[in-house]
Amino acid sequence: MTPHTPAQSESLLYWDDFREGEVRVFGSVVVKQEDIVRFAAEFDPQFFHLDEAAARQTMFGGLIASGWHTAAMTMRMMCDGYLRRSTSLGSPGVEQLKWLLPVRPGDTLQVRLTVLEARPLQSKPGVGLVKSRHEVLNQHGQVVMEMQAYGMFGMRPASA
16 A cells, blocks of 8 residues: 655545544635536536526526535545545545535535545455445535435554
8 A cells, every 4th residue: 555645734534534523624616617618518418407597497496416426526625635644545435426506606615525424345454344425515505416325444554
């Protein structure tokens, strides 16, 4: 395992640093209309992600980001917020993903992570599993997306 080497001002996060019930808030992404359209054109070309005028005629009342775009922005905030300065070993999967409210141009998103469970992996010595709930909040504090997922992290080496 070769974890990200943190800058001197940041400390490396190990599995041991994730405690059940702990809450962390991080990230700040301003959603831009051109990014919504660019992502949708390549990955989710539904008209309410691409055409502002047509989207105004829908139940959304205007252009909205693809849920997959919201998930991708969330992943970026997770990487910047903690994964790139951790002993992350990837994820065995997502248990739940819900898009609760539309994400619109001009929204500012952040992530609230709650650690639901942290346990050692019996099958992989030195590796722990963290189950987390990631709530993506808009600038009004409304939850626009919720995800429950697992992450695998290296454990802190024993002191010599």
